[in-house]
Amino acid sequence: DAMVIQNPRYQVTQFGKPVTLSCSQTLNHNVMYWYQQKSSQAPKLLFHYYDKDFNNEADTPDNFQSRRPNTSFCFLDIRSPGLGDAAMYLCATSGTGPEKLFFGSGTQLSVL
C-alpha cells in the first residue's frame, strides 16, 4: 500500500562517483519534492517540481540535479558526491488543495 516509494533504502557510493536516487508515487500528485536530512537536523528542501516546472532552492548546490520524466517518477542525481552529502534523502508529494506532504521512507546515502 506504499504510496511514495523510494529506492534504494540504503545507498553506498564512493567519493566523486555519480549516484541516482529514485522516487515513485501512486497518488497522481502534481507536486514532488526532494529534501535532504542530515543527522539530528530538520529536512532541508533541495528542489521541487510543480507538474513539469522545476523549482530550485537558491542554496541547493549545482552538484544536485533532478529529473521528472513523468507524473509518477522523480530522480535525484548527485554528480560528484562529497563526504558532506552523506544524509537521508526524502522524497515527498502533494496534490491539489492545501499543501499536505506525503513522504517516502527515504534513502540513506553513505559516501566512502
Next chain:
Amino acid sequence: LAKTTQPISMDSYEGQEVNITCSHNNIATNDYITWYQQFPSQGPRFIIQGYKTKVTNEVASLFIPADRKSSTLSLPRVSLSDTAVYYCLVGDDGSSNTGKLIFGQGTTLQVKP
C-alpha cells in the same frame, strides 16, 4: 530563514497531555498550518492540518487563535511510542507554485514511563 519557531525539546510522562506550540508570525492569508511526526530513519508523517479555530482527528487536536500567528498541537494521553520529532509547517492552499514548505527545527518530544 525558517518561517516557524518551536521549542527544541519537551519531556512528558505516559498518560499526560502534551501541548507543543509553534510561532508563525508572518503567516499569509492563504497559508495552512500542518504538523508532522518523524521517527528515526523514517520520513515525516502527516498528523493534522488546520486553517483557523480548532481541528480534531483521531490522534491529535490543533488549536489556532484568531490572529493565526501561532498554533498548538495537543496530543492526549501520550505513550512511549509518541516519542518523536514534531514539525510545524506553514504552506499555502496549493493554488500557487511557491514551494514554501520549509521545515523549522522541530520539537523533540521524549515520553518517559
